[in-house]
Amino acid sequence: MEFETVIGLEIHAQLKTQSKIFCGCSTQFGAPPNTHTCPVCLGMPGVLPVLNKRVVEFSIKMGLATGSTINRFNQFARKNYFYPDLPKGYQTSQFDLPIVEHGSVDIVVNDKIKTIGITRMHMEEDAGKLIHDDREPNSYVDLNRTGTPLLEIVSEPDMRSPEEAYAYLKKIHAILRYLDICDGNMQEGSFRCDANISLRPVGQEELGTRTELKNMNSFRNVQSALEYEVRRQRDLLLDGEKVIQATLLWNPDKNRTESMRGKEDAHDYRYFPCPDLVPIEISEEWIEELRKTLPELPDERKIRFTKEYELPEYDAAILTSERELADYFEQALQAGAANPKKLSNWMMTELLRELKGESIESCNVQPAQLGELMAMIDKGTISGKIAKTVFLDMMESGKGAEQIVKEKNLVQNSDEGELMAIVEEIVAANPAQAEDFRNGKTKLMGYFVGQLMQKTKGKANPKLANELFDKALNG
Structure with missing residues (x-):
C-alpha cells in the first residue's frame, strides 16, 4: 500500500518589540533569571494587561506580506492549561477571532x-522556561x-514531504526577517516550530491520525524529525497497527522521536474571551499606512535580481534568501564590483564557504571591501588565484584588499616585455612539449602557463600569459 504524507506547521515567531505584549518589561534575551518580570506578567491578583500597539502593527505587516485577510475585528481569549512555567494558569491568546486569516506563500x-496556504495568524504571549538539573x-x-509577544502562524496541511516543510519554514523565516519584525534566532527560541504530520492511503480524502x-531548534532538525516520523508511521500502518495521537519530542542525539504526552484538542483548553482585554478594531486607514511601509520582499527581490543584474534564478534565489545577504550583494556592487555574475559566484563559493553557516553579519569582510577586491581583479591588478589568497587574509584580519596586496607585494605582473622573455625561455627549455602543442595537443597550454606561474610566483597575468605563449608557440 502506498501512503501520502500530510504535514502542517505551527510557527511561533517572537516579535521584535522592546517590551512585552501586556506590560513594560524588557524582552531582551540573556538577562539573569526572573529579572524581567512585574506583577502583570507574573499574573498577580488585581493587575490588568495593556496591549502593546507594536505587536498589532507587526502582525498586520506579516498578514499583508503573505496576501492574507486582516480581520478588522478580533479579540483575545484565554487558553487554559496548567504548567509550572505558566504563572496565571492560562495563556492569553486568540481563538475564533484571530487578527489574520487566509494567506499563502509560494515555495520551490x-x-x-x-x-x-496559511490558515491563520494570531497574537499571544509566551510562557516561561523550565530548567532541569x-x-x-x-x-x-x-x-x-513570560509575556513575550508571539505571532503564531498556522499553515494549511498542504505540505506533502519533509522537503516541502523545510522550504516553507525557510520562506516564512525569510519574510519575517525582511520585515524586521522577528530576529529569527532558533537557538534563542525566538523562532520555533511545531509540526503536525499524518499518513493516509493514496487517494483517501480523510486525514490520518496525526x-x-x-x-x-534548527531547520535541519525539522526535516530530520519529519523524515523519521514518516518512516515510523508508515511501518506501523503496514504492520496493521494504529498511530496514536500524541505530542512527540525530537531527540537529535538519538535521531528519533520520543513520546511527551497525549495530544490535546482545542476543547481541552476551554477557550473563552479574555475579560480583561477589549476587542481590537483595526481601521482600513491604519492597514493602508502599514502597507506603505512594507519593504521589497524575497520573491520581489529575486525577480528584480534576475532582471536588473541578469543573474540565473538559482543565484538570485540564494542571494535573496536572507535580507542581509541580498543587501551585502548590492552594497558590494555599488562599491566597485562591476560584474554581478562574477560577484555572485564569489559570494556563493568563497564567501559562504568561509562563513561556515554563520550569518553574513558576522563576516570580517565588509561589502565595500569585497567590491574593492573584485575591482582589482577586473583591472588586472591581481589575478583571480591571488585574489583567493587575499580574500582569506581579509577574512582573518579584516584588512582591505589594497592594503594586503601592497603589504605582501602581490600586484599582478602585466609587463609584456618582461613576461615574453620568460615565455621564450620556457619554450626553448621544453622543445618536445612545444612540438606536441604545435601538433594539436593544445591542453599543454596549461603546462606552459603553469611553468610561467612558478617562475613569477603566481604573479603573471593569466590572460596575457596565454596570449604570449600562443604567439611564441605558433609563431
Whole structure:
C-alpha cells in the first residue's frame, strides 16, 4: 500500500518589540533569571494587561506580506492549561477571532513552485522556561520570557514531504526577517516550530491520525524529525497497527522521536474571551499606512535580481534568501564590483564557504571591501588565484584588499616585455612539449602557463600569459 504524507506547521515567531505584549518589561534575551518580570506578567491578583500597539502593527505587516485577510475585528481569549512555567494558569491568546486569516506563500522544491496556504495568524504571549538539573531531582523556572509577544502562524496541511516543510519554514523565516519584525534566532527560541504530520492511503480524502513534533531548534532538525516520523508511521500502518495521537519530542542525539504526552484538542483548553482585554478594531486607514511601509520582499527581490543584474534564478534565489545577504550583494556592487555574475559566484563559493553557516553579519569582510577586491581583479591588478589568497587574509584580519596586496607585494605582473622573455625561455627549455602543442595537443597550454606561474610566483597575468605563449608557440 502506498501512503501520502500530510504535514502542517505551527510557527511561533517572537516579535521584535522592546517590551512585552501586556506590560513594560524588557524582552531582551540573556538577562539573569526572573529579572524581567512585574506583577502583570507574573499574573498577580488585581493587575490588568495593556496591549502593546507594536505587536498589532507587526502582525498586520506579516498578514499583508503573505496576501492574507486582516480581520478588522478580533479579540483575545484565554487558553487554559496548567504548567509550572505558566504563572496565571492560562495563556492569553486568540481563538475564533484571530487578527489574520487566509494567506499563502509560494515555495520551490525540485524546481517546481507550490503554494502553501496559511490558515491563520494570531497574537499571544509566551510562557516561561523550565530548567532541569541533571545532577539532582530539582527543576527551576525562569519567567523572563513570560509575556513575550508571539505571532503564531498556522499553515494549511498542504505540505506533502519533509522537503516541502523545510522550504516553507525557510520562506516564512525569510519574510519575517525582511520585515524586521522577528530576529529569527532558533537557538534563542525566538523562532520555533511545531509540526503536525499524518499518513493516509493514496487517494483517501480523510486525514490520518496525526502526531505533533516539538523541540526542534534548527531547520535541519525539522526535516530530520519529519523524515523519521514518516518512516515510523508508515511501518506501523503496514504492520496493521494504529498511530496514536500524541505530542512527540525530537531527540537529535538519538535521531528519533520520543513520546511527551497525549495530544490535546482545542476543547481541552476551554477557550473563552479574555475579560480583561477589549476587542481590537483595526481601521482600513491604519492597514493602508502599514502597507506603505512594507519593504521589497524575497520573491520581489529575486525577480528584480534576475532582471536588473541578469543573474540565473538559482543565484538570485540564494542571494535573496536572507535580507542581509541580498543587501551585502548590492552594497558590494555599488562599491566597485562591476560584474554581478562574477560577484555572485564569489559570494556563493568563497564567501559562504568561509562563513561556515554563520550569518553574513558576522563576516570580517565588509561589502565595500569585497567590491574593492573584485575591482582589482577586473583591472588586472591581481589575478583571480591571488585574489583567493587575499580574500582569506581579509577574512582573518579584516584588512582591505589594497592594503594586503601592497603589504605582501602581490600586484599582478602585466609587463609584456618582461613576461615574453620568460615565455621564450620556457619554450626553448621544453622543445618536445612545444612540438606536441604545435601538433594539436593544445591542453599543454596549461603546462606552459603553469611553468610561467612558478617562475613569477603566481604573479603573471593569466590572460596575457596565454596570449604570449600562443604567439611564441605558433609563431
